[in-house]
Amino acid sequence: MSEYIPRDLIKINEPMKDHTSFKAGGCADFFIVPENSTQLIELVQFLKESQVPYYIMGNGSNLLVRDKGFRGVIIQIYRNMSDVKIDGEEVWAEAGILLSSLSNKIMNSHLTGFEFASGIPGTLGGAIYMNAGAYGGEMKQVLVSADVVDEDGKIITLTNEELKLGYRSSILQQKKYIVLSAKLKLQEGDIDEIKARINYLTEQRKAKQPLELPSAGSTFKRPEGYYAGKLIMDAGLRGYSIGDAQVSEKHCGFVVNKGNASAGDIIKLIHHIQNTVKEKFGVFMEPEVRIIGEE
Structure with a gap:
């Protein structure tokens, strides 16, 4: 990869909790922030030809990487490409x-x-x-x-x-x-x-909104004809926690990290919310946050 990207831009076993707003999750095998669009295009072409998995991310405000990490390359389009x-x-x-x-x-x-x-x-x-x-x-x-x-x-x-x-x-x-x-x-x-x-x-x-705690913003998309936060609140889940992952007491549409939540805690809580709301109201809650990485 170093023929396309300067070696000092390639980070190995990079903790993705440092690059996502949830402040949780595992490591990426490789993490790269290209300096310009030419580097980005050449890198992606190289990875495709080499059949190496990759994922394109922005600021990490809507992303969760599972605790076992991401096998491949995470490419962040950020900072350098902001003219x-x-x-x-x-x-x-x-x-x-x-x-x-x-x-x-x-x-x-x-x-x-x-x-x-x-x-x-x-x-x-x-x-x-x-x-x-x-x-x-x-x-x-x-x-x-x-x-x-x-x-x-x-x-x-x-x-x-x-x-x-x-x-x-x-x-x-x-x-x-x-x-x-x-x-x-x-x-x-x-x-x-x-x-x-x-x-x-x-x-x-x-x-x-619970801006004082790490989250990925609204955890779920708005179901047609409903409000996600109200469904979660009416299901009795305000403040419900699994580990340090919690349904925000301030806004039930947000899952927050109270301290040291793992990605697994957050994912289990998302599934619990989905199951509870489906059981009580017959409504499927589709996550807005993107979840990637090794299961």
């Missing part, structure tokens, strides 16, 4: 930029429409992959197109429509495409109003 260019109402940004940082740059350019994303703890690439959203906004509303690497290693541009963005879903989840960058379209706004909206949403999050 931004703003021209009028159009924004171009690389996939590795944090949504909070991008939101700040957009605000300082007096552009509105991206306030909903200011507190989402992920990268732009991850947000497109999941069609992330909050407080009535979602990526689908502001995304024009994304440059992605297809399964043949070619860079192609997919429009908003071609990305097939749905509730926490996109075509990227069906095909092994990797987001490199994206173009957004926003509107001119009043910077004081934009700041006020971001501050309001920040206060809402602080008041309603």
Whole structure:
């Protein structure tokens, strides 16, 4: 791999609890943060040709690696790939930029429409992959197109429509495409109003979400016709724990790590919630968090 990636960028047996917001889980055989898109594409092509398993991650805010770890290479698109260019109402940004940082740059350019994303703890690439959203906004509303690497290693541009963005879903989840960058379209706004909206949403999050403890945000997707947190609360699971994994007492839609939860504790709790809610209400709870690694 060192012919594609400088040796000092390759970490061996890297603890993934250091790179995920749950602060739990095992080690990756190899962990690499490419410096640019060329390195990323060459590395992925090499791994495919060598038949080495790999997984692409962003900020790790929606990921859990099982305790036995990941056999293969975890590639993080983050930090190094975070350039931004703003021209009028159009924004171009690389996939590795944090949504909070991008939101700040957009605000300082007096552009509105991206306030909903200011507190989402992920990268732009991850947000497109999941069609992330909050407080009535979602990526689908502001995304024009994304440059992605297809399964043949070619860079192609997919429009908003071609990305097939749905509730926490996109075509990227069906095909092994990797987001490199994206173009957004926003509107001119009043910077004081934009700041006020971001501050309001920040206060809402602080008041309603257990931000003081490690988690992966909303653990489950919203079942059609229901609210995940209310179902879990009505099932009597507020505060229910397995080891140090707990249903948050502040917001039942969040599973949190009270201290030293293992990935196994978190997964067992997720399964217990699924089984209990299914038994009581006949509703299947689909996890929003992605779980990878050796079972």
